[in-house]
Amino acid sequence: MRDGIVTTNGLDEAVDLATSALFGGLEDPxxxxxxxxxxVASRHPHAIALAAGRPTEEFFDLADVHRYLRSFCxxxxxxxxxxxxxxxxxxxxxxxxxxxxxxxxxxxxxxxEGIDVDPESVVVTAGCQEAMFLVLRALxxxxxxxxxxxxxTYVGLTGAARLADLPVLPVRTGAAGVDLADLAAVAEQARxxxxxxxxxxxxxxxxxPSGLSMDVATRGRLLExxxxxxxxxxxxxxxxxxxxxxxxxxxxxxxxxxxRVVYLGSFAKSxxxxxxxGYVVADQRVAGADGRVGLFADELSKIxxxxxxxxxxxxxxxxxxxxxxxxxxxxxxxxxERRWYAGNLRRAVDALAEHLTDVPxxxxxxxxxxxxxxxxxxxxxxxxxxxxxxxxxxVLWTPMGHFYDGMPAVPALRLSVSSVSADLxxxxxxxxxxLIEEQCRQRTGQVCR
Amino acid sequence: MRDGIVTTNGLDEAVDLATSALFGGLEDPxxxxxxxxxxVASRHPHAIALAAGRPTEEFFDLADVHRYLRSFCxxxxxxxxxxxxxxxxxxxxxxxxxxxxxxxxxxxxxxxEGIDVDPESVVVTAGCQEAMFLVLRALxxxxxxxxxxxxxTYVGLTGAARLADLPVLPVRTGAAGVDLADLAAVAEQARxxxxxxxxxxxxxxxxxPSGLSMDVATRGRLLExxxxxxxxxxxxxxxxxxxxxxxxxxxxxxxxxxxRVVYLGSFAKSxxxxxxxGYVVADQRVAGADGRVGLFADELSKIxxxxxxxxxxxxxxxxxxxxxxxxxxxxxxxxxERRWYAGNLRRAVDALAEHLTDVPxxxxxxxxxxxxxxxxxxxxxxxxxxxxxxxxxxVLWTPMGHFYDGMPAVPALRLSVSSVSADLxxxxxxxxxxLIEEQCRQRTGQVCR
Numbered sequence: 001m002r003d004g005i006v007t008t009n010g011l012d013e014a015v016d017l018a019t020s021a022l023f024g025g026l027e028d029p030x031x032x033x034x035x036x037x038x039x040v041a042s043r044h045p046h047a048i049a050l051a052a053g054r055p056t057e058e059f060f061d062l063a064d065v066h067r068y069l070r071s072f073c074x075x076x077x078x079x080x081x082x083x084x085x086x087x088x089x090x091x092x093x094x095x096x097x098x099x100x101x102x103x104x105x106x107x108x109x110x111x112x113e114g115i116d117v118d119p120e121s122v123v124v125t126a127g128c129q130e131a132m133f134l135v136l137r138a139l140x141x142x143x144x145x146x147x148x149x150x151x152x153t154y155v156g157l158t159g160a161a162r163l164a165d166l167p168v169l170p171v172r173t174g175a176a177g178v179d180l181a182d183l184a185a186v187a188e189q190a191r192x193x194x195x196x197x198x199x200x201x202x203x204x205x206x207x208x209p210s211g212l213s214m215d216v217a218t219r220g221r222l223l224e225x226x227x228x229x230x231x232x233x234x235x236x237x238x239x240x241x242x243x244x245x246x247x248x249x250x251x252x253x254x255x256x257x258x259x260r261v262v263y264l265g266s267f268a269k270s271x272x273x274x275x276x277x278g279y280v281v282a283d284q285r286v287a288g289a290d291g292r293v294g295l296f297a298d299e300l301s302k303i304x305x306x307x308x309x310x311x312x313x314x315x316x317x318x319x320x321x322x323x324x325x326x327x328x329x330x331x332x333x334x335x336x337e338r339r340w341y342a343g344n345l346r347r348a349v350d351a352l353a354e355h356l357t358d359v360p361x362x363x364x365x366x367x368x369x370x371x372x373x374x375x376x377x378x379x380x381x382x383x384x385x386x387x388x389x390x391x392x393x394x395v396l397w398t399p400m401g402h403f404y405d406g407m408p409a410v411p412a413l414r415l416s417v418s419s420v421s422a423d424l425x426x427x428x429x430x431x432x433x434x435l436i437e438e439q440c441r442q443r444t445g446q447v448c449r
Numbered sequence: 450m451r452d453g454i455v456t457t458n459g460l461d462e463a464v465d466l467a468t469s470a471l472f473g474g475l476e477d478p479x480x481x482x483x484x485x486x487x488x489v490a491s492r493h494p495h496a497i498a499l500a501a502g503r504p505t506e507e508f509f510d511l512a513d514v515h516r517y518l519r520s521f522c523x524x525x526x527x528x529x530x531x532x533x534x535x536x537x538x539x540x541x542x543x544x545x546x547x548x549x550x551x552x553x554x555x556x557x558x559x560x561x562e563g564i565d566v567d568p569e570s571v572v573v574t575a576g577c578q579e580a581m582f583l584v585l586r587a588l589x590x591x592x593x594x595x596x597x598x599x600x601x602t603y604v605g606l607t608g609a610a611r612l613a614d615l616p617v618l619p620v621r622t623g624a625a626g627v628d629l630a631d632l633a634a635v636a637e638q639a640r641x642x643x644x645x646x647x648x649x650x651x652x653x654x655x656x657x658p659s660g661l662s663m664d665v666a667t668r669g670r671l672l673e674x675x676x677x678x679x680x681x682x683x684x685x686x687x688x689x690x691x692x693x694x695x696x697x698x699x700x701x702x703x704x705x706x707x708x709r710v711v712y713l714g715s716f717a718k719s720x721x722x723x724x725x726x727g728y729v730v731a732d733q734r735v736a737g738a739d740g741r742v743g744l745f746a747d748e749l750s751k752i753x754x755x756x757x758x759x760x761x762x763x764x765x766x767x768x769x770x771x772x773x774x775x776x777x778x779x780x781x782x783x784x785x786e787r788r789w790y791a792g793n794l795r796r797a798v799d800a801l802a803e804h805l806t807d808v809p810x811x812x813x814x815x816x817x818x819x820x821x822x823x824x825x826x827x828x829x830x831x832x833x834x835x836x837x838x839x840x841x842x843x844v845l846w847t848p849m850g851h852f853y854d855g856m857p858a859v860p861a862l863r864l865s866v867s868s869v870s871a872d873l874x875x876x877x878x879x880x881x882x883x884l885i886e887e888q889c890r891q892r893t894g895q896v897c898r
Contacts, residue, residue: 015742016708016733021590021645022748027738031751052543060537062522065763066515073511088509092723094501126575126725126757133756137612141470159755163586165614196470259465274541276575276761284465289476293464299471302480306608307582307756308575312725312764314514 025162029407033155036383037398044390048428050348050415051396053208053371055269056340057419065272068321069314072101075324095313097301099124101320105265105279107328112241114254115263121283121297123304124311128238128266128278129156134300134307135234135262135280136164139198146190148200148231150178152403152410154208157201157236168405171200177214178202180225187229199232199262204252206239206370209403209414213368219252226260232284238266241334242341243369259284262296267319269337269418270330275315341371344417347425348373355433359440371418374400375432379439380409388435395431474611478856482604485832486847493839497877499797499864500845502657502820504718505789506868514721517770518763521550524773540766546750546759548573550769554714554728556777561690563703564712570732570746573765575757577687577715577727578605583749583756584683584711584729585613588647595639597649597680599627601852601859603657606650606685617854620649626663627651629674636678648681648711653701654689655819658852658863662817668701675709681733687715690783691790692818708733711745716768718786718867719779724764790820793866796874797822804882808889820867823849824881828888829858837884844880 019026037051069091076082076090090100099105102122109115125131139145147161151170161168169186172179183200190197202222204214214222226233235252253263263281271277282296304310326333345367352364352375361378381399390396400412415432417425468475486500518540525531525539539549548554551571558564574580588594596610600619610617618635621628632649639646651671653663663671675682684701702712712730720726731745753759775782794816801813801824810827830848839845849861864881866874 014734015736017735017745019735019737019748022587022735023589023752024591025755026587026748026751031755034754035751054543057534057538057542060541062518062537062540065518065541069511069514085506088511089506091511092509092514092721093506094503094717094722126579126761129758130575130756138472138475140472142473156755156758163752163755268543272541272763273543274762276757276759276764285463286466286468286471287464288468296466299468299475302475302484303472303612305483305578306474306480306605306612307579308725309578309605310725312575312761313723314721314767315725315761315764318763 023163025159028162031159031162033402033407037402040386040390041396044394044396047390047394047396048424048431049396049420050417050425050428050432051398052419053416054419055273056337058340059336060272064322065318068318068325071321071324072317075320091313091317093313095310097305097310098122098297099279099311099316100313101316101323102279104320104323104328108323108330109265109281111327111329112331113237113251115251115281117281117283121295122279122281123297123300124277124279124316125304126278126308126311127268127276128236128264129160130304130308131264131278131280132157132234132236133160133163134303135199135264135282136160136166137303138296138299139232140164140166144194144196145198146195148183148186148190148197150200150202150207151405152209152400153201154203154236155402158405169197170405173207173210173212176218177204177207177210177212178218178222180218180221183222184225184229187231197229197231199234200226201234201236202252203236205237205249206242206367206372208239208370209372209374209398209400211365211367211370211372211374213249216249219250219255223252223255223258223260227258231260233261234264235261236264238269239370241270241331242338242371244342244345246368253281270334271319271322275318277311277315277319341418342369344420344422344425345369345371345373347422348415348417348429351426351429355430356436359433359437361440362436371416373415373417374412375415375436376412377436377439378411379443380411381413382409385435385439389432393431393435395428395435397432472612474608477611480608480611482851482856486851489832489835489839490845493843493845496839496843496845497873497880498845498869499866499874499877499881500847501868502865503868504722505786507789508785509721513771514767517767517774520770520773521766524769540762542762544759544762546754547571547746548728548760548765549762550765550772551728553769553772553777557772557779558712558714558730560776560778561780562686562700564700564730566730566732570744571728571730572746572749572753573726573728573760574753575727575760576717576725577685577713578609579753579757580713580727580729581606581683581685582609582612583752584648584713584731585609585615586752587745587748588681589613589615593643593645594647595644597632597635597639597646599649599651599656600854601658601849602650603652603685604851607854618646619854622656622659622661625667626653626656626659626661627667627671629667629670632671633674633678636680646678646680648683649675650683650685651701652685652687654686654698655691655816655821657688657819658821658823658847658849660814660816660819660821660823662698665698668699668704672701672704672707672709676707680709682710683713684710685713687718688819690719690780691787691820693791693794695817702730719783720768720771724767726760726764726768790867791818793869793871793874794818794820794822796871797864797866797878800875800878804879805885808882808886810889811885820865822864822866823861824864824885825861826885826888827860828892829860830862831858834884834888838881842880842884844877844884846881
């Protein structure tokens with residue numbers, strides 16, 4: 001056997017490759033994390049799924065897809081004056097790497113998010129995941145580059161960073177959604193270690209997994225700290241539209257006067273996951289070796305041409321059609337969804353209060369929006385416990401360890417309330433309470449012995 | 450200014466980043482290549498485009514997209530017995546990372562390509578470009594890993610390899626489509642240099658850009674050399690369906706008895722570019738650190754989950770619908786396109802013979818299928834000449850240097866016959882002949898002086 005390809009290994013001639021000679025990240029816990037969670041769910045199809053952060057299917061309608069497509073084509077023909085041949089070309093041919101709905105995305109950002117940017121600084125991507133990967137790959141110039149991330153953090157961010165060979169340094173969440181002193185300390189320590197901290201990944205609204213949001217003062221100070229530390233901020237905002245009665249806070253990008261924020265957007269929850277359309281706003285000015293100054297978006301576009309060439313214009317047309325039908329505003333277009341998620345969140349918190357108030361050492365967050373509630377418990381939570389919960393109690397959730405690098409057994413779990421009905425949430429939380437009380441009893445028993 | 454972010458540079462405070470602190474590949478000629486070609490084309494919209502390898506729009510029809518979507522949903526409901534709620538979920542929700550049309554892809558491969566594989570070894574991707582990136586990223590374990598590629602080669606391959614930090618060692622094309630002695634020599638030299646050659650990228654049918662195809666004997670010997678050299682073969686086959694009257698040769702993968710071939714597929718030309726759906730067949734067996742053996746496809750799937758999560762199921766449904774409507778066979782479904790491309794190819798070769806037969810030092814390939822003809826000329830061909838051709842002669846083509854690393858001024862150019870009518874090909878070649886004769890005259894004149 002030469003390095004790289006196994007030809008004969010004595011025991012098993014039917015092996016062609018070894019993971020030891022493949023991308024190292026394939027053996028990371030993060031790469032296994034999603035697979036494991038999906039696999040548990042598939043083995044227990046009747047367990048109540050408070051695990052996946054997927055949107056509700058309550059309002060899915062195939063007829064919408066056909067209508068959105070038509071609406072977008074009408075928009076191309078009407079507002080943009082394209083001939084039938086041009087419309088066909090726009091939607092069915094290879095196309096602009098940065099996308100064909102950039103103007104509609106910019107309009108939506110202006111109306112719904114208070115973000116006013118040149119459509120040229122928008123890159124439409126194959127889901128927000130690709131947007132993350134493009135930004136991280138662009139920022140990885142050499143081995144000194146590192147990313148900061150408010151942790152616990154989204155597993156997709158950790159995966160994309162690993163794929164881009166960009167180490168992630170955790171920053172504490174704290175009570176405000178980001179611990180600013182820790183952020184500054186981590187950046188300074190990194191520089192003292194000869195590293196080059198490039199950016200900090202944050203989710204200011206209803207973060208995954210913490211459910212926490214940053215208040216306006218924290219957002220302002222975060223922008224100041226980022227400027228002091230010469231960091232970009234990667235603002236990911238998949239849940240912002242799904243606020244509760246308290247309403248919206250301004251996005252970081254809308255407060256960003258110095259082009260410090262790269263904004264990551266998703267249409268998976270506001271339109272359809274099946275379109276796989278996201279985007280990044282990258283209005284930073286980049287100086288080339290030849291002195292010419294261009295947009296960061298155009299550098300990301302070059303990388304995108306090597307990853308996916310361009311985002312399916314058919315999929316973009318579906319999203320574009322919904323934007324067109326609602327005059328660019330998804331806030332208005334997602335009123336039903338907003339009520340659904342807010343109602344589910346309330347129901348989860350009520351059920352937790354009903355079933356777990358008197359259990360010592362158990363507490364939970366009360367988010368003002370989004371999909372997630374975090375339950376803290378007085379015992380470590382790992383994959384074995386999840387397996388037991390699915391099998392013996394019929395309820396699925398996510399161990400919080402999955403949102404930390406190295407997957408430690410953190411004493412907390414994440415509930416997602418987005419994809420099941422309020423009644424099932426009630427039943428699910430009741431089942432979870434039985435598991436938690438059982439664990440607390442066992443633990444007390446062990447302590448007594 | 451700290452490393453990485455320019456805050457004040459004395460001259461221009463409006464600069465936020467420098468390319469010197471971004472991904473190095475952004476300053477590669479390859480990254481600029483596509484941009485430059487698109488940009489020339491956009492500045493000369495009336496020039497005859499014998500440049501882009503995009504498919505003809507002659508048969509594009511928006512109504513097809515709607516019908517394909519419905520056909521695929523009917524297939525889910527009928528053949529797979531899904532309920533309306535399940536159909537909606539399959540097409541509109543997040544889904545299986547490896548795709549939802551893997552069984553249809555496997556059926557198509559069996560019928561049209563003589564390739565018999567488990568659908569589980571298929572990963573459906575956001576265009577074939579993503580498939581390339583996934584494979585290259587997987588094979589890049591450390592700095593020793595290198596890729597071989599029959600050169601001149603597709604620019605997207607070079608870009609994906611750069612993005613994966615995988616150096617590309619060129620292998621000569623020769624007269625047979627691959628110079629097997631050179632292939633062995635390059636692999637052996639690489640190993641002697643302490644490198645780890647992992648795979649060789651090949652396009653056995655109507656290659657881009659050379660237009661050459663490998664005969665059956667060469668395919669067989671290529672598989673032997675790959676086994677001897679312990680290389681995987683990355684077989685890219687976007688043009689195989691578009692053969693001329695001579696018919697098809699067996700794909701490498703159909704001849705592959707030892708799982709040596711990773712097969713890269715595209716639906717951009719056989720269905721629609723606007724779907725952006727491709728795939729990779731990776732049936733290699735991979736041994737993990739724990740001794741478990743899995744499919745290479747499942748390792749690629751883990752990487753895909755970090756790049757795009759999953760390929761738009763709406764886009765997959767469009768492709769799936771066409772497959773369903775034609776019983777899995779795209780050979781039958783693309784008869785019109787095949788006639789169109791074969792007719793255009795004939796017309797291009799006839800026009801070249803008519804206008805350039807008597808010009809000394811000028812020759813061209815006569816491919817048996819595909820989109821491309823290469824014209825060799827007795828002078829270097831660079832971007833300036835292309836610019837002149839577009840401006841003064843109204844015809845666009847691609848300098849062959851774009852298909853070599855470092856973009857040397859090679860004395861040849863590529864004509865693409867796929868996206869214009871036969872009459873325009875005639876006119877385009879006539880215009881090109883004027884340019885070539887002019888260059889030959891100038892050159893002779895210079896020599897005389």
